[in-house]
Amino acid sequence: MKRYFLITLVAISSIAALAYSNLPSSVDKKSEVIEAGKEFASPLESLDLVDAKGNKLDASSLKGKNVFVNIWASWCMPCKLEMPGIQSLYGQTSRESSVFIMISVDESAAKALSYVQKKEYTVPVYFPSGPLPELLNVRSIPATFLFDRKGALVKTVEGMGYFNTQKYVDLLSK
Numbered sequence: 001m002k003r004y005f006l007i008t009l010v011a012i013s014s015i016a017a018l019a020y021s022n023l024p025s026s027v028d029k030k031s032e033v034i035e036a037g038k039e040f041a042s043p044l045e046s047l048d049l050v051d052a053k054g055n056k057l058d059a060s061s062l063k064g065k066n067v068f069v070n071i072w073a074s075w076c077m078p079c080k081l082e083m084p085g086i087q088s089l090y091g092q093t094s095r096e097s098s099v100f101i102m103i104s105v106d107e108s109a110a111k112a113l114s115y116v117q118k119k120e121y122t123v124p125v126y127f128p129s130g131p132l133p134e135l136l137n138v139r140s141i142p143a144t145f146l147f148d149r150k151g152a153l154v155k156t157v158e159g160m161g162y163f164n165t166q167k168y169v170d171l172l173s174k
Helices: 002-021 041-045 077-092 109-119 166-173
Strands: 049-051 066-072 098-104 125-128 143-147 153-158
Touching: 066 077, 066 166, 077 098, 077 109, 077 166, 109 125, 143 166
Parallel strands: 066 098, 098 125
Antiparallel strands: 049 125, 066 143, 143 153
């Protein structure tokens, strides 16, 4: 019995190793570590997004502002759970000093907009109208990125975050 178990275990391990070695190299494209404080003005400048009315996001409107970027979907439970905190943070920060960009990756813009309207969220929702910059091309959602007024990445949150804190208000008000 132990012998069959051992043979089966070795066979499964060999198949898994073979399958892993044949993965395309693009699967591991996000393996580099991104350091806080490193400038990433180009991802913000190259954002190709539209709002609910089809208006393109003007990247020049982001210059000199703190930028809160969140990637989410209406079908994602952790995304839904962090939304009230994001909405609260949005309400506590000045539009003169900060910009919120909620990027929905729903297959249908209508689903995302329906969810936001049902919950009465006022945080701006955008939709990709082209590929996202490498930095924002994440493997899982939710994912949040905070950029300072110079376009430097100051905070990354992979997975659900709790944003309704004075720390984030201060960070976006600097």
